Amino acid sequence: MSISVIIPAGGSxxxxxxxxxxxxxQLAGRTLIEHAVAQMSPIADEIIVAAPKGLxxxxxxxxxxxxxxxxxxxxxxxxxxxxxxxxxxxxxxxLVHDAAxxxxxxxxxxxxxxxxxxxxxxxxxxxxxxxxIKRVNVDGFVTKTPNRAKLRAIQxxxxxxxxxxxxxxxxxxxxxxxxxxxEELDIPVKVILGEDRALKITTPDDxxxxxxxxxxAVDRELRVGIGTDAHAFSSDSSRLMSLACxxxxxxxxxxxxxxxxxxxxxxCDALLSAAxxxxxxxxxxxxxxxxxxxxxxxxxxxxxxxxxxxxxxxxNVSVQIVGNRPKIGPRRQEAIxxxxxxxxxxxxxxxxTTTDGLGFTGEGKGLSxxxxxxxxxx
Numbered sequence: 001m002s003i004s005v006i007i008p009a010g011g012s013x014x015x016x017x018x019x020x021x022x023x024x025x026q027l028a029g030r031t032l033i034e035h036a037v038a039q040m041s042p043i044a045d046e047i048i049v050a051a052p053k054g055l056x057x058x059x060x061x062x063x064x065x066x067x068x069x070x071x072x073x074x075x076x077x078x079x080x081x082x083x084x085x086x087x088x089x090x091x092x093x094x095l096v097h098d099a100a101x102x103x104x105x106x107x108x109x110x111x112x113x114x115x116x117x118x119x120x121x122x123x124x125x126x127x128x129x130x131x132x133i134k135r136v137n138v139d140g141f142v143t144k145t146p147n148r149a150k151l152r153a154i155q156x157x158x159x160x161x162x163x164x165x166x167x168x169x170x171x172x173x174x175x176x177x178x179x180x181x182x183e184e185l186d187i188p189v190k191v192i193l194g195e196d197r198a199l200k201i202t203t204p205d206d207x208x209x210x211x212x213x214x215x216x217a218v219d220r221e222l223r224v225g226i227g228t229d230a231h232a233f234s235s236d237s238s239r240l241m242s243l244a245c246x247x248x249x250x251x252x253x254x255x256x257x258x259x260x261x262x263x264x265x266x267x268c269d270a271l272l273s274a275a276x277x278x279x280x281x282x283x284x285x286x287x288x289x290x291x292x293x294x295x296x297x298x299x300x301x302x303x304x305x306x307x308x309x310x311x312x313x314x315x316n317v318s319v320q321i322v323g324n325r326p327k328i329g330p331r332r333q334e335a336i337x338x339x340x341x342x343x344x345x346x347x348x349x350x351x352x353t354t355t356d357g358l359g360f361t362g363e364g365k366g367l368s369x370x371x372x373x374x375x376x377x378x
Contacts, residue, residue: 003113004091005044005157008079009033009059009099010052010072016204021052023059023099027207028214029224029374030318035102037063038318038349040095040157042333043109048086049099050079064320064353066329077174077181084166093117094165096178097157103213104157104198112159115190122182123159125194126152154179155194214315221377223312227269229262229280230368231255232360241326243367244319244335244350245297245342248326254367257286262369263319263350264296267339268303270317270373275310300342312375314346319371321352323361328352 009023016025023033030038037047050072051059060069070086072079080096087094093116095109108125115123129151135144158178160168168181175181179189197213199206231254241251242259254260269280277283283306284291284299291299307314317339321328328335332350340348355362 002045002088002090003043003093004087005040005047005095005097006080006083007036007047007097007099008050008072008076010050010079011100016207021055027102027210029372031062032102032201033099034062036097036099037067039104039106040097040109041349042106042336043113046088048083050082064351066352075174080178081169084169091162093159094162095157095159098200100201101156101198103210104155105195108195108198109157111192112157115192116159116161120190121161121164121187122179122189124179124189124191125155125198126191127194129153152191155198223274223375225270225274225373227266227273227371228368229265229269230366231260231262232366242296245338246331246334251326258291258294258299259296261296262367263321264300266369266371267317267319267373268299270371271303271307271375274373274375275307275312277306277310297342304343307375311378313378314343315374315376316347317343317371317373318349319369321367321369322355323367324354324364
């Protein structure tokens with residue numbers, strides 16, 4: 001059962017005091033849309049992002065070639081419709097998610113999918129309302145006080161069967177969420193428990209709250225490192241490809257002192273840089289013969305030991321693989337799991353892109369990768 005995620009990302013950043021779309025606002029060194037895509041990637045067979053008109057290329061370069069970028073509309077509903085038109089024909093379930101809720105977790109998405117698989121047509125997350133809610137008229141006078149025990153503050157992602165969501169959008173109505181359109185069809189909408197971290201970022205205070213969810217106490221020492229690696233494809237057709245701690249049957253590997261796993265090597269470089277513990281070459285280079293042919297997993301494990309010995313723990317790692325082959329999408333979750341396991345269960349996100357025929361990767365001569373690591377002092 002194929003699962004698609006549509007992310008309308010056309011909201012402005014005016015109330016955040018930003019002069020760019022909200023989805024491109026930075027949170028802990030990454031844009032909101034990058035956070036949202038990273039959280040949804042493990043459960044999605046395809047992700048479609050509706051970008052503001054004129055910024056499609058910016059979003060595509062940021063997210064990589066395996067994310068589908070489409071021109072969004074003026075309203076949220078128009079943007080979701082643009083995404084629906086590009087759904088793959090085998091998409092069974094569709095999750096609609098707000099870029100403004102970048103920290104909604106993979107676990108929340110999995111729980112929504114589980115309810116859909118159990119037979120629900122529409123599933124949305126929500127939290128109990130703590131404050132008393134009043135309905136007021138245009139003159140500011142209270143007309144009713146609803147029972148807050150029956151109220152929920154609704155979040156995203158919201159999940160639907162494909163048929164339900166497509167039918168709802170044929171109503172040509174505007175709504176602040178997709179569940180409201182489904183409700184017009186008298187289709188039951190199930191509410192499951194949401195999560196505090198799925199907060200919507202609208203104001204600078206919201207951005208601060210999101211940062212605390214992501215990074216914990218603001219007085220902790222944070223360090224960011226960036227790493228890159230590149231290798232040429234081997235002339236030896238029998239050399240196996242190792243990439244993201246996985247073997248890729250049928251693909252010719254790359255030359256290198258170790259196994260040439262550019263994704264693992266870039267992550268090692270980023271972590272070592274963040275911890276100020278040298279780089280890949282100084283720790284595992286050709287001057288260290290014991291690492292000849294070493295696997296990417298082994299180097300990641302040893303890098304983790306170095307980082308921990310220096311007094312740090314890994315908060316998050318993100319790596320983007322650059323090359324024409326292999327296709328990462330079908331094995332993205334395997335790659336995430338393998339890299340995370342080598343790093344002791346650390347949070348890892350994996351993306352991939354090409355260079356439109358430019359450079360040695362675009363010409364099919366090799367692979368490269370760039371990684372970012374966020375670590376905190378224990």
